[in-house]
Amino acid sequence: MTIKEIQDEIVDEFSMLTEKEDKYLSLIEIGNKLESFEEEHRTEQNLIEGCQAKVWLHAWLDDDKIRFMADSDAIIVKGIISLLIRILDKRKPNEILESELFFVDKIGLKELLSPTRSNGLVSMVKQMRMYALAFKTKMEN
Amino acid sequence: MINYPIEAIRRDFPILSRPVNGRPLVYFDNGATTQTPNQVVKAMEKVYLEINSNIHRGVHTLSNLCTEAFENARKKAAKYVGAASEKEVIFTRGTTEAINLVAHSFGETFLGKDDEIIISAMEHHSNIVPWQLLQKRAGIILRIIPVNDDGSLDMEEFHNLLNPKTKLVAVTHLSNVLGTINPVEKIIEAAHNINVPVLIDGAQAIQHLPVDVQKLDCDFYAFSGHKLYGPTGIGILYGKEKWLNEMVPWQGGGEMIQSVSFEKTTFNELPYKFEAGTPDYVAAIGLGAAMDYVGAIGFDTICEHETELFQYAFDRLSSIEGMQFYGTAEKRTSLISFLIKGIHPFDAGTLLDKMGIAVRTGHHCAQPLMDRFNIPGTIRASFGLYNTKQEVDALVDGLIKVKQLFG
Numbered sequence: 033m034t035i036k037e038i039q040d041e042i043v044d045e046f047s048m049l050t051e052k053e054d055k056y057l058s059l060i061e062i063g064n065k066l067e068s069f070e071e072e073h074r075t076e077q078n079l080i081e082g083c084q085a086k087v088w089l090h091a092w093l094d095d096d097k098i099r100f101m102a103d104s105d106a107i108i109v110k111g112i113i114s115l116l117i118r119i120l121d122k123r124k125p126n127e128i129l130e131s132e133l134f135f136v137d138k139i140g141l142k143e144l145l146s147p148t149r150s151n152g153l154v155s156m157v158k159q160m161r162m163y164a165l166a167f168k169t170k171m172e173n
Numbered sequence: 174m175i176n177y178p179i180e181a182i183r184r185d186f187p188i189l190s191r192p193v194n195g196r197p198l199v200y201f202d203n204g205a206t207t208q209t210p211n212q213v214v215k216a217m218e219k220v221y222l223e224i225n226s227n228i229h230r231g232v233h234t235l236s237n238l239c240t241e242a243f244e245n246a247r248k249k250a251a252k253y254v255g256a257a258s259e260k261e262v263i264f265t266r267g268t269t270e271a272i273n274l275v276a277h278s279f280g281e282t283f284l285g286k287d288d289e290i291i292i293s294a295m296e297h298h299s300n301i302v303p304w305q306l307l308q309k310r311a312g313i314i315l316r317i318i319p320v321n322d323d324g325s326l327d328m329e330e331f332h333n334l335l336n337p338k339t340k341l342v343a344v345t346h347l348s349n350v351l352g353t354i355n356p357v358e359k360i361i362e363a364a365h366n367i368n369v370p371v372l373i374d375g376a377q378a379i380q381h382l383p384v385d386v387q388k389l390d391c392d393f394y395a396f397s398g399h400k401l402y403g404p405t406g407i408g409i410l411y412g413k414e415k416w417l418n419e420m421v422p423w424q425g426g427g428e429m430i431q432s433v434s435f436e437k438t439t440f441n442e443l444p445y446k447f448e449a450g451t452p453d454y455v456a457a458i459g460l461g462a463a464m465d466y467v468g469a470i471g472f473d474t475i476c477e478h479e480t481e482l483f484q485y486a487f488d489r490l491s492s493i494e495g496m497q498f499y500g501t502a503e504k505r506t507s508l509i510s511f512l513i514k515g516i517h518p519f520d521a522g523t524l525l526d527k528m529g530i531a532v533r534t535g536h537h538c539a540q541p542l543m544d545r546f547n548i549p550g551t552i553r554a555s556f557g558l559y560n561t562k563q564e565v566d567a568l569v570d571g572l573i574k575v576k577q578l579f580g
Contacts, residue, residue, distance in 0.1 A: 052194050053527040060520075060578060084519040084535045084550060105549070106517040107579060108524075 035127060038119050039135040046139035055141060059111030066114040069103035080159055082152025085109045089156055091163040097122045098167055100160065104152065112136065112144055112153055120160055125168035128161060177478045182470065183559050185210040196529030199564045204349055204377060204508050204555030205533055206399045209463075213403055216462035220455045228454050229428055229445075243454040246461030247444070250409050253464045254394060255385035260443040261417065263410040264452045268376040269299040271395035271410035272343070274447060275372055276303035277423035279341065279393075279416065286312035288340040293318040293326055293355075294545050295348045298538045300374045304343065318344070320545055324351035324500035328359065335363060342371045346378035350537045350551065351500025352508045354382065361390055370416060376400055380557070381479060381507040383472060386411050398456060402558070403463030407456035410447070417443050424449040467558075475558045479507060482556055486565045490554075493572055499551050508555035510537075513572065516579045518552045524578065528571045 033041070049055045073090035080087040085106035092099050100121045102113045115135065120128055136145045145153055183189050186208045191198055200208065220242065226235035228243045244259070251259045265271040284290075290304050294317050307313055316334045319327040326344075335342075342364045347354050361371045370392035375384060379396040386394050393416070398407040412420075422429055422440055426449035431439040440446045467475065483506050490496060495514035513521060522534035535550040536543045543550060554568060 053524075056524060056527055057578065084522075085517065086549070106519040108520050 035119055035123065035131040039133070039138070042115055042118070042135050043138045052140065055139060056108060059141070060107050061111075062114045063107040063109070063111030066103070066110045067101070067117075069101060073101060074103070080152050080155045082109075082155065085152050087113070087152035087156045089159055091160070091167075093167050093170070094122075096124055096171065098125060098128065098164060100163075102156065108144070109153060112141075113156070116157065116160070123164075125164040125171065128164035129168065133157060177474060178470070179478075179559070179561060183561075185212065185466075186559055187211065189559060193529040193531070194527050197567075199530040199567045201554040201556065201560065201564070201568060202531045202533050203380075203400075203557035203560075204537075204553060206405070207380060207402045207557050208559070209399075209404065209459075210402055210466050212466050213459050213462045217404060217455050217459040220458050225455070227451055239454060242458050242461075243452075246457045249461040249464045253384075253468075254379075254409070254411050255387050256411055257387060258414065261411055261414050263412065263417075263444045263447045264457050265395075265408045265410050266406055266453070267397040267399070267408035268374060268395045269303075269397075269408075271393075271408055272300055272372070272374065273303045274410055274423055275343075275393050275395075275412070276307045278420040278447070279370075280307045280311055280313070281423075282420045284311050284313050284340055287314060287338065289314045289316050289334075289336070289338045291316045291318060291331070291334050291339055291342045291344075293331075293344050294320045295324070295326070295351060295353065295539065295542050296343075296345055297349050297374065297376065298540070299376070300343055300345060301541065313340075314338075317541075320351075320542065321502075323502045324348065324353045324505070325502035326353075326355055328356065331360065332363060335367060335369070337367070339364070339367070339369050342369055343374065344371070345374040345376070346384075347375075347382060347507065348500065348505075348539075348542075349377045349508070350510050350539045350542055350553065351502070352505035352510070353500055353502045354378075354504040354506060356504075357389060357391065365390065370413075377507065380467075381476070383476070392416055398460035398463065401460070401463055402466060403460035404456040406453050407460050409460075414443065417447070420447075422446050422449070426450040428452075470558065478558065479556055482560055482562065482565065483507060483509070485562050486554065486556070486568075489565055489569045490572070493569065493576070495576065499546055499548070508553055510551040510553045512548065512551055513576060516575065518550045520579060521552050521572070521575050524575050525568075525571050528567075528574070530568055530571050532568070 074088050078088045078090050085104050088103045090101045100117050104110045188208050224238040226239045228240040247259050247262050251262045256262055304315055318331045321327050346357055357373055364371045372393035373391045375394050375396040380401045392413050394411040399405040429441050429446050429449040431441050497512045499510040518534035533553045
């Protein structure tokens, strides 16, 4: 599935939850199931400091695809992280660079990604794109 | 409490009856900003619709009317804090600008290399960073009063820090994180004993504690309008005339001058010397109206209501298992900071918001204090004159739900 198709799928999954509270409850559920983070990668370098919640992001290249592993100290943030990984993990750099992330907005949780929320998520998305750019450059050389 | 006109008061604040996320709003973020009553909005509307004109410089009727309203607001502010004269009341953009003004003007006039300024470990960034900037400009040294485990100031250490090199003490009246009421009278007395002036950050105190600057004998007192049910963008620096007269101005421009030539510029008298450019006179008039509003209910009555509410909230919140409170000093009021065991404040705050409950989470612009307690942040419920016990109950129910969901 393409990045767009997975996002459509997620939007579809959330569409039956009309109440905002239910959407957050679903995020909490997803966040609780986030694959565990390997402690050796919980480094200062991988830390994205938000004003309120911390995010750790580790990325590596597996053949021609980028792999991501991430964690947060806040569960709701972990929920979004989980969705971001479902969308962007195991992608080629160009796919990530050319993608448009619309799912957060479409499922009605745009406040989570607004620049003023400073929960580390905006920086995380930016960082994921930076990794894509860096790996792309690396692969071309 | 008998006779507290809570329903009438709540009607004055239309925002309180709006729903948030489909629930009735419970507004417990008064430490960040208080809501604005109709009376204040109307007073400002009246300026724009009936008398708007730039103040001081005009000879025409509207300018005179507007100037009169603006200066009348200054008189109200002077009376509100018990200043000896209106000359001691300077309009600023808020507490932050008031403290920056002192850091600049007092700093440039009186401070030099190795002079010491004492602040405390519980200060808001607004009462830390201006002094750090001064540290860079003038080479002053910052000394920090430590905070005890219960959130009170270590007064013994404060007395140890006071020394002949101390040139200023700048502390908060009421902690925005812990709710601690600091013994500012004792701090001022001790500092004055060795002729050291004291600045009080009154951002959190002005709406919850009776403030009389002459009785306190403080040298500077700073606060914001928007935390006193007034508009944003306006605040007050009270300063004793003897200091303000000697201090050099920090911003130049219109109104603060007496005469300007390219050879020599002379400055206007107090308070205008420190009010360069067109001030936010509409907001100043709004602040005057807010002071009238508080005065009409009666400050003592408000305090009584808030004290009762605070006690009720603390008792009820204490009944929830796993609560860790930050700030348990004997003398405190207006806000409660806490964490629930195992739950990140961001998660708790986000879910409470979905239930219509507005609390603040995070470091509350007091990172050194978070470091002191070794926590990333807290959840803070801060109260205002319009809050009710029913709202406290809603918060408690909300927190119990949060616990169930994350527990």
